[in-house]
Amino acid sequence: MADVNRNLWAPWRMEFIRGLGEEQAERGCFLCDYWTHPERDAEHHVVWRTASAFVVMNRFPYTNGHLLIAPASHQGDYEHLSETELLDLQRLTRDAVRLLRETVKAQGFNVGVNLGHCAGAGLPDHMHVHVVPRWNGDTNYMAVLGDTRVIPDGLDSLYLTLTEKVKTLGIANE
């Protein structure tokens, strides 16, 4: 993720960083919250789930289509995950890449995990894989978007596109 941090400056993420302490104190872990409320998947932008892991859109994306893949269990590191969870994380990562190629026409990806605060983890106690779609020339992203925050409408509309494509590709049934 170091390359992402260097190349893509997403100023709306400051809201995320500033609000994080507050939000976590109030609501506990948002990934656990999402996992335990499947009836609110659309509101939370959970794209699909397996028995032990799930894929959710990052509310504060580096790029359009930035997905997070998390195990169901609240664990901060690989060593505490079950074999099933490890395999599911890998499978979901593979499928997330495929999904983003098919939908937002991504030409490349940054796939990575930040373990620990010092490595940039915003939620160090519940590990998650970032899948950030990239396009040729997208390091000029800032020049295009300026300081415009990604608007919720944009996330909602992309969510519909992603969930429809998941059905078409048969990803969620694997």
Ligand SMILES: [Zn+2]
């Ligand atoms: Zn958690």
